[in-house]
Amino acid sequence: MEDIPVIDLKKQYESIRPELDDAIARVLAKGSFILGAEVTAFEKEFAEYCGVSHAVGVASGTEALQLALLACGVGENDEVLTTAHTAVATVSAIEATGARPVLVDIDPARYALDPNLLEKSITPRTRAIIPVHLYGCPVDMNPVIQFARKKNLFVVEDCSQAHGALYEGRKVGSLGDIAAFSFYPTKNLGAFGDGGAVVTDNAELAERVRLLRQYGWKEHYISSVKGINSRLDELQAAILRVKLRHLDDWNLRRRELANLYFELLADTELVLPTLSENSLHVFHQFVVRHPQRDALKEYLKERGIHSLIHYPMPIHLQPAYAELGYSAGSLPNTELASREVLSLPLYPELTEEQIRWVCQNVIDFFDRIAKPFFKSV
Ligand SMILES: Cc1ncc(COP(=O)(O)O)c(C=O)c1O
Structure with missing residues (x-):
């Protein structure tokens, strides 16, 4: 038997090569590369797929989390609850907002934060919880959401490893206030480079992420808030549109x-x-x-x-x-x-x-x- 690798992205490419080659050629021929028609179309299709009204394409899963938190108003002197059994990105995204990560132990069955430990982990500074749907396994969201509602906290789902997973019949990403996805190439839905998205049903939060992902511009060259550069490019969006169908x-x-x-x-x-x-x-x-x-x-x-x-x-x-x-x-x-x-x-x-x-x-x-x-x- 030949060696068995942990993943084989060449095989995936070969399995849908004509569709991908067409999509890439379409973008190259058009000559528009950042935040264009492909990104807009992908955002619409991905929002529909997740069962939410808004998706905003960004440059990575890490920045999707960072921008989702910033849109919720999380920043300096705030605390955000999550786990230590996750990609380091979950924690680095919290720190990128200026907030402090507070790490909660996991429930070993789902490898997700143990809802019974939330109460003793909060302080007056706690602003948000990031449940991570690790390995593709949805977090038991009901107790997390109930707790968050009671304590007035935002729930920011980290869906980077769980594209398409369901909890009580609903897609992950549609369960909390706002959610982040990574399209790192090895993910269930992966680009041919870095990429990410923020999804939400809340129009105001979506609008804030849209501003934040491009220097806070409402109109070109005029920053209405301080943002960053975290844009999804057209090539990745075109590739993701093809892969989303599969x-x-x-x-x-x-x-x-x-x-x-x-x-x-x-x-x-x-x-x-x-x-x-x-x-x-x-x-x-x-x-x-x-x-x-x-x-x-x-x-x-x-x-x-x-x-x-x-x-x-x-x-x-x-x-x-x-x-x-x-x-x-x-x-x-x-x-x-x-x-x-x-x-x-x-x-x-x-x-x-x-x-x-x-x-x-x-x-x-x-x-x-x-x-x-x-x-x-
Ligand atoms: C659980 C989790 N959160 C966040 C990220 C960050 O995503 P990215 O690598 O696209 O920045 C990843 C992927 O590495 C992840 O697995």
Whole structure:
């Protein structure tokens, strides 16, 4: 069996090459490259897809979060609740607004912030909560939203890993006040470079993001507020429009392959992802857990099966964030997850045969390596 990478974007390109080549050629022929007709069309189509009234294309997922927070009025001296078990971008976006990230431990079933810990994490400075729909698994939003309403906080969803996921029949991105998406190339909906979007049902918030993404310009060259440069370009928008048409099929394929993993790994010692009846997981990653994660990763690598760790070091323990004042042991579920999680290969272009090969090797690991003592008695 050939090596199995963690993702294969060339295969995805090949699968829809004529559509993508047409879209790219259309943009090049038109000669308009920033915030033009493709971006406007993509914003309309993506808003519709998410079930909201507004989408604003921006330059990355990180800046989508930053601009969403700024639009909510978050800034200096404010606090924003989120988790340390996420891409560092979630936390760096909070800091880019001048606010302070306050990190809440996770509920290990969904790898998302534990709603039971929100009460003890807020202060009079708390302005917003960022629930992160990690790995494609929707956060249990009802308790988060109830808490936020009671305390008058904004809910800013981080949907960077969950394009198309559903919670109680509604798309993620339509559940809180405003939401951020990343279109980093490896995401379920990925551009051919950086890109992001902010989506919301709130016209006022959408308008503020529109201003902020381009120097605060209402009309050209006149800043009505202080903004930044975070624009989506036409090429990325044209590519995203093509890929958006395939997103539901790709997500379905991810779920089918995930089901095969569930079936074939059911009798192993691995902790498998949690599925909830009220939500639809889109398996951006297929994340398993085991205390011997490092040995398993190495065993698979020796057999040409590549895997990743999302994330090997919780943000509060990373050198750059020491100043936040957390120490080892302060977020126990987060810290344990970072030692045990492993993302197995999962992308729509994988074959069932490849998934079977991964599972066969996982099973071999447990037969041969993980329990040598038990095998010899
Ligand atoms: C959960 C999460 N939030 C935010 C981001 C930031 O997105 P980007 O890389 O587009 O800035 C990412 C992607 O890396 C992510 O996975």
